[in-house]
Structures are given as C-alpha cells and as structure tokens.
Amino acid sequence: MEDKKLTMPMIALRGLTVLPQMTVNFDIIRDKSIAAVEQAMVGDQRVFLATQKQPDEVIPDIDGIFQVGTIGYVKQLVKMPGGMVRVTVEGQERAELLEMEKGEACCTAIVEILDPVEDDLDTIQKEAMLRILKEKLEEYGKLNVAAGREVLSPLIAQPDLTELMNQISAQFPWNYEARQSVLECRTLTEMYETELQLLLTELEVYRVKREFQTKVKAALDKNQRDYILREQLRVIREELGEENPVSDADEMKEQLKKIKASVEVKERIRKEINRFQNMPAGSQDANVIRTYLETVLELPWNKMTKDNASLKHAEEILEADHYGLEKVKERVLEYLAVRILTKKGTSPILCLVGPPGTGKTSIARSIAKAMGRKYVRISLGGVRDEAEIRGHRKTYVGAMPGRIVEGLKQAGVANPLMLLDEIDKVSSDYKGDTSSALLEVLDSEQNVKFRDHYVEIPIDLSEVLFIATANTTQTIPGPLLDRMELIEVNSYTENEKYHIAKDYLIPKQLEKNGLSKEQLNITGPALEKMIHSYTREAGVRNLERRVGDICRKAAREVLEKKKPSIRVTERNLDHYLGREKVFFDAAGNEAQVGIVRGLAWTSVGGDTLQIEVNVMPGKGVLQMTGQMGDVMKESAQIALTYVRSVASDYGVKENYFEKHDIHLHIPEGAVPKDGPSAGITMATAMLSAVTGRKVLPRVAMTGEVTLRGHVLMIGGLKEKLLAARMAQVEKVLVPAKNQPDVKELSKEITKGMEIVYIKEMNEVIREAFVPEK
Template identity: 40%
Template structure:
C-alpha cells in the first residue's frame, strides 16, 4: 500500500540543521530560537511556508552537506511569535520525510534541493497484528507512566497505518536522539514498526520493575514518607543491579566507630539517634554536613582514653628540679598530688592558680608538670577573650557552630586527663556576648565539672581527671567566685642570687644552643651575669636577663663570623663593652637626704619597685594638689595623711599657722605610669612631716604600710617583692607594718642579712627612724 500525500513542494527549500531534537512527520512541535537563527523560517514564506529540518552528524568535516544526515523532515511553518525579551517562538508541523540531494546555497540562508521519500506498506496479517499489539502495549505503558491527552488516545485507536502509528509512538518513547534518527531513517514502515515495538517492550518492562519496587517499598513505609520511599527505591534498584550504596557503607562505618568509641551509655543513645537521623537526610542538604560533623566530634572525643601517670615521686622530684630552680611550694604541691594518686587511683584533679609577675616561669612550670606526670599538655590564652562561646561552644542551630575551646583542645590532645593551662585568667573581658569568667565557674569547680556540658555537644563530659592550671599577674581582677574555686600559689620575684643560679643552670646553655654555639660554647663568669642583673635589667623575673644574655652571645657569634678570635669567656668588662652604657642605677645610693622627699615601696604586676614621694608648699587657700597618675585609693591615702599631720601638728613641732594660706602639692614621679593602692599612706605622712618640720628624710630608709587617721600602721601585701626591690635600689633599712612580720619567712636568708627590718604599729615610730634631726 502506498501512502498518497498531496503537497506542493518547491524544487528548492530552506534548510535548518538540528542538533538536539528530531522532527517526525505528523508531529506538531515548538522551537524557541534566537534572532540570528530565525532567517530560514522567515524565508519559508517564499517557499510555500516549508522548511527542511535535518540532524547534524556528531563528527563534522566543515562542509554542510557532508555534515548532515541524508534523511530529514519537511516541516510547515505554522506561526512565528516574537518574544518580548529576546528571540522568537516558532510552531512547526512535520509533513513528510525528505532526502537531501544537494546544498544550493549556504549563506545567508541554507537552501537545499530535496526529494520526498516514498513509503510503501502492504496490508498484511503481520502489519495488522503488529498494529494491534503496539496499541495494546502502549496502553499498558500509559497505565504505568505518564498519560497522553484524550484526543491523542482517540487518534491512536483509529490509526491503522503502520507508518503513522510508528512515528506517533516514537514521540512517546524517551529515546536518545541518535536512536530517534535511526527510526527516522528506517523507510520501511513495517520494519520501523518492529523497532518501535521492541523499544516500547523495553519501556514497559522497565516500568513494570519500577512498579514492583514501588509496591514492595509501600508495604514497608507509609505513603507520606516520600523521602524515605525514594531512598528505599534506590536500595531495591541497587540490590537488583548487585551494587553497594556508598552512603550505606559510610553509615555502617560510622556505626562501627560509635561502638568502638567507648562512650557513656546516655551519650551512645544520643549518638545512635543522631546516626539514624543522618540516614534520613539528603546528602546534598546542609543539615547532612552539620549532623555528620557532630557525629565525628562525638566519636573523636577521648571519653575513656587517658595517659598513665608517672607515680615515681623521686623521679618526679628530679624532673621538677631539672626544669626549675627553687619554687619549693609549687613542687611540694605537685608531689603531694602524686603521693595521693599512689594510694587512690581515682582522684579529682586540682585547680591551681599561679599568680606572679611576668617572667618568673608560670607557663613553663605547667609544661614541666606535664612532663613530670607523663601527661599531654594543653595551653590556651584567655587574654582579651570576650565571648562566652569560646568556653562553652555554639549551639548547633548556628551556621559554622563549633565546640568550645575546652572540648576542642581535649579532642586534639586525645586524652581525658591532660594538664590544661589557662593563661592570663586575670585579663578576661566582658561584653554583649557574655562573660567568659562566669562560664569558667563550671569548668574549674571539681564539684560540677564531672558533667560539663558544651553547648555544641549538648552531652555531659567528665573533666574531673583534667588537671587545670591558671596563671595571672594580678589576683584582684579575677572575680571572687572564680578565685574561690582555685588554689592560689603565689610565685614571687627572684633574688639576685636566684637569678644568677637560673642563668648559670638554664639560660646561658639554652641561648648558646639557640644561637649555634654548641660546638664552641663560651662561659660567663658570675661577675658578668651579676653585672647584667644589676646594670642592665630591673625586673622580678628573668625574661630581660635572658634577652641580654642572648644579645651578648649574638654579638660574640657575629665576631666569630667576621673572622675575629673567639673570646675565651665573658667577663663583666666584656659585658660592658658589648651591651654599652649602664641602663639602671641604684637610685637610693646615688641620692642624698632631702626635705619633703621620702622613699616608699610599691607592688606592681611586674614585681616590686621603689617610689619617691615628693611634697612642696606654696601660698594658696589650703588646697591639696595630687599629681603622678594616682588612683582614687592613693589620693584618699594622701588626704588621710594630711589630716593626720594637721591633727597632730603640735606633737611634731609644726606650728598650726603653717597650714593656713598654704597649698600643698604632692607628686609621685614617673607620672605617665598609673599608681594606686593604700600602702603609700605611711610614706606620704613621712613626706609631709619632713616638709613642714624641715627635717630631711633618710634616703636609705624605705617604707610601706597603710595608715589610718589615728596613725595606726595597717598590713599590706607583696612584702617579698617590695623587699627585693629595696635591695636592688641600695636601701639599707625597710620599715613595714608589724602584722607583716610573718612574711619574713618567705624572704631568703641572704636578703634578710643584708637589710635591717623595722616592724612598726604607729606612724610615730616610722618618723623616728625615717627623719634626721
């Protein structure tokens, strides 16, 4: 049977090459084109609204005819609609198959010479059977897949032409473009019908398997669980194909890690619940990453992993003495802790607070303790910390949430009983993000930290095995509740003899190794080190001493590098030559006694220091001027001292009229340095009595003590640091409150032998010893 198609086809027709779709006869379709591609369709008006659509081959030769498939489709341009933004919509209707004979013109519009392809099909039992089977198979496929419009379904029922039916069904199949081109090039309708029938059979089988999988999964889960349904479908498909789901393997690996993590029972239940939740989350979702990171942290934390303690007390004592000179109290406390551990395995870790000036070895002492016990060492600096989340972490609802530094560092250490040093605890800040010092209350309380809960983990972690050590320069800025939870150990400044021993045992050797002189080490004489201590440093610790020793060694290394003869040893003359002029002098020894100037002792966070309080008087209205960056407490001490002197002027031989019409100016030099505290009260009273009585104050007598309005001398703190500062400055006599006599036990014997100590209860006793005449 021959299909008779009446069409007025010109000899020459515009041609448009296709790349991603195939046009079939009887097919109505829409194309969206750019303006530059519209020309063939606009020119179609001149050729009975006809245009040829032909697929381009995958491989190209650069010649249009050679690049095109031989068979294409002649289409009628139904309409062209310009779009408001860019391009146009073209509606086309497929007419017949055509064969491209030649390309007449390539630019600006491709024109081709075509011939229609005649299709022959004889009616036979085979063709009728195929048509019927294809109709039935198509309806089965439609029952599984997407339905066709009613008018198309009616059309299929009435089509008995194999050519038309095969082309119509080919449009329904989701075949690759190359397969559709092969169907277009199959001229025999019966053969084309067979190919379409085979493709449709495969499609029905695929839909049947999909339906079976869906039915199997529906038995297991409810219809509302769409996400889980899709996942189960994927599992069933992978089981059919014999493939393993990589994500299932990942979840199984996490489950094995959870079992090996040795978590507490309540934590394991939470982790198991989170793992089940992870299985239900789409891997492309941000929630998946959050949940996976949380599980990784839970697994990595050392819940039961600890390092064994070195319980040999004698060996521990040896290690402590190797690393640090003196520091008897600290060493004794560590050895006490070790002794308890030998008798009782499970003990709460102590919370120690090392308070002292910079450079006395607080941080290095923490490392030494870790080496002594054989534990991991962790150190974080709290200086300037203002966010509470730094301690307790962020809740997981926030983007980029992480655990706090406590959990993070324990996780990195891989041990649940490290030495944890919190440096600069006195320099924590407070702002709108919370108070980190308050967050530390739970961390540093042995009665609470057995169940420390980080906001990110949201599960309790036992910190009782951790030995916390905090360091501070000053004790006052630490909040009282936090201070109450810590065992404070004060590290005072070093004496000159202690500095000498530290330099000989540790500093010189360390700097020789640091600066590459290990092969040819140089020796420092004791006099050379003492010259550096006296003339080039003024500190409670040994940090500047180490810098100056390093400076001397570097200069020696430079001389060796320049080819000069290496110095056999460093003497005090060599120190003066290499370090230059003397930087510090004995202030007291260099001055003479003066009226209105008294020597006081002060405590600073960098150690003790001496201060000179000066007073002068001038005509005025009885005002009191205070200068020298004084704090409120120190100003109050000055007013109290003046009131005491005025009230007892007869006793001191000062006429009352001397205070009339007189302005008194009290100044404390080094005016750019802030000063505060009550311990200068005695010194100010001595200065004022000296000023009004004309009796010079002894320069070599340094005093400290808080004074009451009645003249009683009250106790002060930091006596050892003040005494060491007095010794460095060349003071001969130290006057201190009687209640501080007990503090003499902390002062080395050689220092006590060099100085005279006077302990007083009343300011009048101070004046007897401090004023001449």
Template identity: 45%
Template sequence: MSESQTILPMIPLRGMVVYPKVTAQLDIGRDKSIKAVEKAMADDRLIAVVAQLDENVEDPVQSEIATVGTLAKIKQMLRLPGGIIRILVEGIHRITIDNIELVDGYNSATFTELKPIGENMVELEAYRRFAQSKFLQWTDETKSVSEEVVTRIMNINNPNILADQIASVLPVPLFKKQQLLDILDVKERLHKIIAVLNTELEISHLEEEINHQVRQQMEMQQKEYFLREKIRAIHDELGDKVDPDEEANELREQLSKLKVSDDIRERIEKEIARYSRMPQMMPESTILRNYLDWVLALPWDKESKDRLDINEAAKILNQDHYGLEKIKERILEFLAVRKLSGSQGGSILCLVGPPGVGKTSLATSIAKAMNRKFVRASLGGVRDEAEIRGHRRTYVGALPGRMIQGMKNAGTKNPVFLLDEIDKLASDYKGDPSSALLELLDPEQNKTFSDHFIELPFDFSEVFWITTANVAGNIPGPLLDRMEIIELSSYMEEEKLEIAKRYLVPKQIKRNGLDGHNVKLSDAVLRKVISEYTREAGVRTLEKTIAKVLRKVAYEVVEGDGKAPRVTVKNVPHYLGAPIFTEQEREKEPQVGLVCGLAWTSVGGVVLPCEATTMEGTGKLSLTGSLGKVMQESGQAAMAYIRHNAEHLALPKEFYKNTDIHVHLPEGATPKDGPSAGITMTLAVVSALTDKKVRSDLAMTGEITIRGRVLPIGGLKEKLLAALRHGIKEVLIPYGNQKDVAELPESVKKGLKITTVKTMDDVLAKAFAK
C-alpha cells in the same frame, strides 16, 4: 633614528607581544633587561622588544627568541621596590632581529625595519570595515573590553593600525599573538583576525546556549538540589560511589569501641541512624557527619597512667626549674594523695605572678612529672561564651568550645589543662565566659559538663586544672573561690643568676649553633647583664638579652677564624650597647621633705621617692605625679592625721590656714596607685612642716589611718629587694607584716635592717636624722 642606526638595546618579553602603535606597560626584573632599559634611557629612549618563545627560560639565547619583534619608545620609567623597573612603551614599527650580542651586561640587537605590505586600498578598506563590525559584535556580547578601547578602535581608519590594535586585545595564546606580529601583509593579517573573532563569537554563542539549557532544566526552588544531584550523577559515572549504609556501619563500629554510658550510646546511635537516612547532598548531612566525627573522637574512656613515684617526679621538677619550692611541694603532695587515695579530689591550682616568672613552663613540667598529656588554652581577651561552651549546631560553621577541643587534642580524659591568662577574661553582649568556666572548674559539677555543640555530658573531673594570672585581684570572685592560689614572686638576682647558668645560657648556646665552640658567660658577665640590661620580675627579657649576646658571638665566629670571642665584663657594652638601667642616685645626706617609699609593680618592686614642700597660701593640698584614687585618699588621710596631731608635732594649731602643701611623686607620666604609700606621704609632709631632715638610708612602706595606725601591705619581698638594690640600710614595715619576714630569703634579711612599726609615732621616732 637614522636609517643607518640598526643596533639598539633589546629586552626579551615573557608571555606578551608589543604591537606597533600600541602602548603597553612592562615590568622589568632581569639584570640584563634593566641595564638595557637604562642604556635606552641614557640615549634616545628607543629599545627593541621581542617575545621569548618559552617564558620559563631565565636567560634566553637568540634561538629561543622570536625573529620578529617591535621597535618601541620608552614613554615613562618608574623604579619599584624589590629592584623592579616599570616602563610604559609605545610600539613604532616591526623589525626583524638579525643578530643578538651581549654588550656591557645587556643584550644588543642588530635589526632591520619591516614595512607592511598592502597595495589594493579598496580591498583593504573592505577588510577594515568588516573587521570593525566583527570586533564590535564580539565586544557587545562578551563585555570583555572597556568602552574607551572600543571607541578608540572603532575610530581607526588605517587598516594596518587597526589590525594591530585589535590583535592587542584578543584573548589568544602567545604563539597566536606572535603569528599576527609576523604577518606583514595587512590583508592576510586582517583575514586572520576576522577568523579569530568568528571563533570567539562561536564560543560565546555556545556558552550562552549551555547556560540557556541549564536554566531550562532548573526551577528556582530546587536549583541547589538539582546541582547536587548532577554532582552525584557525575560521581556515579566515574565510579566514585559513597554508600550511606556503609558509612553508618563504620560509625557504629567506632561507637562499639567506646566505653560510654547506655544513655550516651543510645543518643549517639540515634544520630547515626538519622545520618544514614539523610540524603548525602543535603547540607544538614555534612553538619551531622562533622558532629559525629567530633563525638566519636573524644576520649570518653582513654586516660594516661599517672607517674606516682614521688622521687622521680621531684627529680623532673628540679631538673626543669630552679627554686619554686612551694609549688614543687604542692605538686608532690597532690601525687602523694593520689597514690594513697586513688582519686585526685578536685585540684585547681592558680599560679599568680608577674610576667616571665615561669608560670606556663611550670605547668608543662607538672604534666611531664605526672606523665600526663598537656593542653593549653589562652583566655586573654576571650569575651564570647561560645569560646568555652561551643556553638549551637544550628549555626553555620559551628564548633565545640576550647575545652572540648583541648580534650580531643589531648586524646585522654585526664590531661593537665592550662587555662592561661585567666585574669584577662572579658565579657560583652555575647555572654560572660567566666560564668561558663564556673561549672567547668567546680569539682562538684564538672563530671557532667555539657558543651552546646556536643550536647552530651562529658566528664572533666579527672582533669588537673592549672590557671595562670598576673594579678589575682582581676580574677572574677566566683572563679577565684574555686582555686588554690600559689604566688610566684619576683626572682632575686641570685636566683636569676642560677636560672641563667643552669637553663638559659645552655639553651641559647644550642639554639645559636655554638655547641663545641667553648662559649662561656661568667658569673660576673651574667650579673652585669642582669643588673644593667634587664629589670624585670621574671627572666624573659634576660633570656632575650643572652640570646642577643650569643647571636653576635655566632656572627664573629663565622666572620672570623672560627674561634669564639671571649665575653668579659668590659666588652659587654660591645655586644649590648650602653647599659639600659643604672643604679638610681639616692641622696647621700638627710633631706627635708624627701622620703624613700617602696612600691610593687607588675615587673617587681621599685623605690618611689616622695617629695613635699610648703609655701604661703590658704591651706590648699596639692597631690601630683599621676596618682590614682587610692593614693590621693592616702594623702588626704595623712593631712587629717597631721591636723589632728598638730600640737603633738609641735605645729601651730591653725598652721594649715596660711600654708599650702604640695606632695609630688616624680615620674609623673607613670600612673601610680595603691594603699602602701600612706606613711611615706605623711612623713614627707611632717618633715616639710617641721623643717626636720629625714634619713637618706631609710625606706618605708605601709598604709596609715587617720588615727595614725600603720596597716599591713602586700608585695613585701619585691619591695625589700628594690630597697636592697637601691643601697637602703633600714626599712620600716607594718607590724602586721611581721609574719612575712620569716619567709624572706636569708640574703634579704642579712642585707637590710627590717624594723616593724605599729603607729605613726614609731615612724617619726625612727625617721628623723639625729
């Protein structure tokens, strides 16, 4: 820079000082400072850096900035996330800030170069050597500066540069660092630095002396004891005294208010007495106090009064949930028995159904209807028995199990206790949680359930247990045996529509701040959302989709004139994009070797096309489409039936010897398994072998035996709903499922022709196009 150029971009620094000949890293975040850096980078990379006197000031004026700063050169610049710039600068020389002006959004400083003062080179050399000696002594004792920095400083021969280098690593406050920058006289600056080093050495010596005195007063075996005694002595000096007898009396007073058996009272009293005799500083004292707090906080004798008004309970259940008549009926039966007998007689409900059908929210409504407290414990992925029974008190950080914790949180001994996702329990070397639950859920045993932490029998017999699961088959057998299973099947479109109108839409309108904006979603809009944007058994995704629509409506209300736009069937894609699900295109004409099967999945029923074809070969049977073991066995059973009945089916007796058969279920990436595709696969193979066309408006479900009998299946309602959505006219179901037809909704019965079949002959008679 030329001598005449005295104006440069300037940045104020928070909490730090940059010295000449010292490299420093700066993170720049303020807009003015960023613009100053960008200006410097665009010119010659020179910039003035000055410390601000109060680092809390966001936009300092000249009076709030130090007079002396440093002219620096930017060596590197890096842009970081969040709009921050990191620069590496090297100080050049001291400057005095004459004037600061705001130019193009950044601070520009007029400055004058300051030159160091020092003429007596012999005297300065003596100061230099003494300063280096003190610096080396200080770093040897404190180890606070890296070896690389120490070596570099010890090799400096220039007193002026040495003073600045040492000043940059001294652990002193900002105002002292600025004082050292202000001093132009090199001798005076070195004098100050030597004084600071002497002070730091004295502090280091004093710390070492204190440590030495403390070490002398302790023996290794009693170190912890003496430390705690010191803490107690400090508390005594401060007047913060704790009387163990006073604490014990408070615990005894809490115990006297509990209605517990004499045996339990005696055992708790013994623990209180042991606690009162134990030194307060011992670790066992804290553990024992924690135990007593837990025991005395449990609801040994507190219970809520049941709401036994059947009509009121029914009203609450109907307000909170649409449909689910069986479950509501079961709850009202329980309340009726409770009202007549005065006891609940062991009730453990297990709500089984796909995700999103309302299992957890139904448990909440049950608690509300019964006027009981509600507690929830999620068991998904729990694999440690201690999660149920608690930890032994011998372990550090021991706690009661989730059951005792839930009872404490409820504050009553008769809450509605929900065990969520019980079909997802796991087990490993830490124990089997399902075995720990056996005692808890057994009405004959749970009166005296013992937690490993509490170690006292606690009565769980008055708890209303509700468990939830997606698939009943995954629940451990001994647990399943103790429960009353209530199936929550998939919702039909009409049920989803009613749920959306009554609950989901009002809830989301309120949540998205659209009350009073006359926002409405018509039945036609909701039907389109249900059929084209959500395909699930429950209504969880439906609620999210409705929320998405209303969020966009809220945005348009705020962005526009405050008037809510009208959501119509035509503009639904504007809010949700293109439809996610479109109706599956089914073959309109009868086909050879193509049969519509029906399957149950965790998100409801689906139509499962089954294709079969034949080719010349050696009698090989290929089954593809990511089929599970059960479906592969169904294919083998189908082949055995066909070979046995070849003559009856008008097939050559040894047709299989020169014919390969390939059975495929599309969507091969999706795993498929289950025992309900037997008749579907059999019909597809027979059609391919006989070249007979199968009706395109027919679907079927059922397992087959090698003698041709059709066995009953599960998930009938979901499968029939899928057939109805797919435009199927007639469905073949096993004769053994005839009893389930009576419980089907009227809309399903009217929309489908449901035909029962006993044997494969019945299926063949109905299936082939005439």
C-alpha cells in the same frame, strides 16, 4: 472413553504451565526431559507437558505433579552449549495424567484427553461476560500503558468469548499457578470466573503500585534521587564483583565499637549515626551531622593515661626544670601523694599568680611531665564570647565545640593537664559572660557533667587537672576566684635570676642560635651585670632576650671574623648590649628634710619611690604632682589630716597650715602611680617638711596610714624588699601585720637589711627621723 487414553513421553515443567493454543519456548537440561523430547521427535512429535507442584524438586513422583496438563506438539528442537536444549512447543489439547512411569531413559505418561471446555452459557451471558472482560482489559490498559499498545489491542478486538479467554490466559504474564487454575477449568463459566478474578487481582496490584509510585515521585527531590542512584550503583558494583566502598555511616559504626565510653554515650551516638545513615547524601543536614559525629567520635571519653606514681621521679623533674619556686613544687608533690594514696582524688584547680616572665606556663608544662600526663594549653587572653568556652549549638552555621572540648580532643585522653592561660584577661560582651561560663568548668561539683552546647552529651571533666595562670587576682571575678587554689609565683631575686640564666636560659639560647659552649662563654660577673644593669623585671623574659642578643652577635663574629671562641666579660659587655639600660636610685648618705623613700609594687616587680614635700607661704592648699592615682591622692589627704592632728606635739603653731601651702611630688611624673601602701611615707615626708626635722637617708618604708595614725598591712612585700635591696637601703619599716610574710622570705632577700615592724605612726617617726641631740 478408551480411545482417548494415550501413552507418550512426558516432561515435568518447573515454574511453567503450557495452555492449549499457546506457543512457548523453554530450555531443558535434565537428561530424562531431553530424552523425552528426542523420543517424541522420533514418533509423532507429541509430548505430555505437566507442571511440578514444587519447582525445586528434581523429578517428582506423580503426587508432586498437577494432574491436568497439556499435550504439546514439538515444533523445533535446538541444542545449546553446556548440554542445554531449547524447545519450541505448541499446546494442543488438555489431558489428565493417569499413570506415570520413570523409565531409565525418560518419563512416560498414560494420559486421558479431556473434553473441550463445556459451553454452558447462552448468547446474552456470553455477551455480558465478553463486555465485562473487555472493560477490565481497558482499565488495565490505562494503568499499564505499554501492555495496552502491545497486548491489549488485539484482545479487545476479539469478538468470541472462548477465544478471548484462551488468548488472555496465554498472553498475560501470570505465574504458573494462575495458568494452572485456568487449565483445570471444565466449563466456560468456571473459566470466566477464574480469569476475571485474576484480572481484578492484577488491576488492584497495578492500582496500588501506581499509587505508591505517585507518592514516591511526589516525595522525591534531587537529594533522594541521588541517594537512589548511589544505592543502585552499589548493587551494580556488587553484581559486577567490584569492590564496594564502605559508607561513612559504616565507618562511624566501626569507630563507635572502638571508643571507650559508657553505654548511654554510645547509644546517643548510635542514634545520630542511624539518623545520618537515613539522610540523603549531600544534603546540608547530613553535612552538619557528619561533622558532629566526626567530632564526638574523636573525643577521648573514658580513655585515660596512667599517672606516674613515683614522688621521687616527680621531684627530680621539677627540680631539674625550675630553680626555686619551693611552694609550687611542694603543693604539686602533695597533690600527687594524695592521688597515690586514694588511687583517685578530686583534681584541685590551681591558679598560679605572679608577674609576667616568672615561668608560670613552664611550671604547668613541668607538672604534666612529672605526672606523666598529656599537656594542653588554652589561651584565654581577650576571650569575650561565652561560646568559646561552651561551644556553639550545632544548628548554627559554622558551629564548633568550645575550647575545653577542643582541648580534650587535642590531648586524646580524658585526664590531661589543661592550662588555662591568662585567666585574669577574659572579658565579657553582649554575647555572654565568659568568666561565668568558666564556673561550670572549674567547679568540681559541676564539671562531672559538663555540657558543651555543640556536643550536647555530658562530658566528665573531674579527671582533668586544671591549672590557671594570672598576673593579678584583682580582675578575676569573686565567684571564679573562690573556686581556685591560689599559689603565688613571686619575683625572682638577682641570685635566682643568675642561676636560672646560667642553668636554663644560656644553654637554651646557645642551642637556638647554633652555638656550642666552647664557642661562647658568658662569665659570672658579666651575667651579674647583665641582670643588674640591663634588665628591670620580676621574671626573666627580658634577661633571656639579652642573652639572645649576645648569642646572635657572637654567631655573626664566629662566621665573619672566624673566631673559634668568644668570651663575654664584665668589661666588654657593652660591646654586645650597648650602654646600660637600668639605673637604680641608690640611697644617699646625707639626711634631708621632706624627702622620704617609699616602696611600691609594679607589674614588673618592686620599685622605690622618693617622695618629696616642700612648704611655702600660702593659703593652706595641698598641691600634688607626679601622675598620682585616686587611691594615692586619698592617702595624701589622710596623711595631711594626720600630720595636722599631731603637729602641735612637734611645736608647730596652730595657724601654720592656714598660712602655708604644701606641695607633694613623686619624681618621674610621666609614670602613673597608684596604690594604698604609700600613706606612712607621705605622712613622714609632710611632718619632716613642716617641722624641719631631717629623715635618715638609708631608711625606706611601706604601709597605709589611718586618720588615727594606725599602720595597715600591705601586699607585694617580696618585690618591695627586693627593690629596697637594689637601692642599698639598710633599714625597712614594715607593718607589724606583715611579719608572717617576712618570715616566709628567703634569707637572701633580707640579708643585710634591718626589718622594723611598726604598728603606729609615732613608731615610724621615731625610726625614720634623725634623733635630736
């Protein structure tokens, strides 16, 4: 055995095993390995090729190298750039490493050439093994078609078992550990078992791989394919060092970190982001979830503004922005005082009720300004779909959140002042009851966890200050009305209109029309005439329009006639506004029979109604004209019944009503009239016509009458008294139960008028009829 020991240069290979009869190219860069090859080229061109057990070691000791290696013949040596050398080696014989010496130049090994693989098989066994190997090679070829064409065809054609196994181990793309196990085999049987095991493992790997590929291919659709391509594009960009755009899901996760919300809310949103991230990009579901996530991430959740804690500041703003409206201002300051003391209070739901043009919307804006809150206006006029309030479920096409959530999103904070404008004009249809949907919003017990159908996550509305506006409470459903605190915004007096116009409307219109105070001056008397003779309304909307008319005409005169300044007086007012538009039916000085002045409330303020009654021979018919509504017709019937019951007390014959017809008329027949406050007026007019007694000319009255002659209380007293003042009435008869309402009115309204409180109809007759001599 001594003649089989050789000393030769050695190369420790990393991740590579060379087998006999195998030609391989590999690159070497370590100095000792290059020196070993160069030394071999100087000698017999043979080098010992052994494989390192750990490829990441630099140059291991003998224990770190597999003991069995291959003696290789260096066929070619090529120097490459960077100090690298490419070597072509042909494996010749197996050898065992006995000793290893790390010299200064290179590693030297003492090896012993191993005997060829022992042939321990007979002919039949070899044939059986040969067939089994070829069958497995054919199976492998069916699974790996490319390998079958290039590699397997010459292997299957090989008739010799030993040669076949040598070629299999040399040509199959096994790792170095598999090849090392083949290299260390001493017999054909051991070599066969090792290679067969490796082939079976390779077959199983390819079979599983093919199953996975089949399943993935079946599951992939166009969107999944796009997703894979995008991922590949991302990897390619990373490899090329190009900037990789941040995905939508990553951006949403960054946004989620910044929002102020509870842990539960963030967790719900995070789950939706993860779901969105795993969806194929561009799919319909992904677009729905993207829109949903963009919405919920823009909501303010727990982000809030700090209320202004200065009552004086709030009072100054309210006084500067609005003239009068003492009750409203007082209520707002009370709310703010409570909030300052408690640090946190349940926000009330205020409802400002009043005629159009009285400044309800601008009051809400001023309250927001005084409190330092964001202001959001939601118009509810004509809204009839419940989804407008609660939102649509996000599974529907075109789904969107409700107006409440949109308002929060617009405000950007969780505690804005939210104005629900025209709440009395919401309606219902087959899509649901809108007013019922508002119950959850406006109920302090429920709105802590308000659920919008689109957002689905409970939203806390308890910090929102809701203010609703309405022209009347009659069309607001009872349960909804019960949840709001009503504050009446009544009609303005002429004096209030004068100050509002002077302090607010005229400066606003001057700026709007590009004029200065020096260019246009509207005198006080002109303004008073404008209010009295050109507008009839509870608010100041038409008054602002008339001021705007004057400003536009003045602007034209400034440009065309080069006037430096224009002065509008009582005399030249008709030049700018035309003839007078409003005429008040002033009370006369002459007492008449069957004519009584009543007071009525309208949507634009108060008005006076002159009720006329005439009696003529007939059959006892009551005729009513003047566009009277059902309520007023019933009041007329009640008034007639009362008059008939007391007629004998005034000297009327018993059969008088059977032989006479009564005609009751309210002038301006084209204008519809209705309401329960004209009962005493009609009864007084009928009794006057029947008895022939005259009624005092400067007396007006309001109130409902019962069959027994009791006088019932009425509403809209401020507007009615304003109308009486315009008609120059000196005495007004008011139900006694309305006495507290009169006490709340300003002296400006009642000044110069005698207010008489009445309980029974006989008191009305005593005050209204001309005393008998």
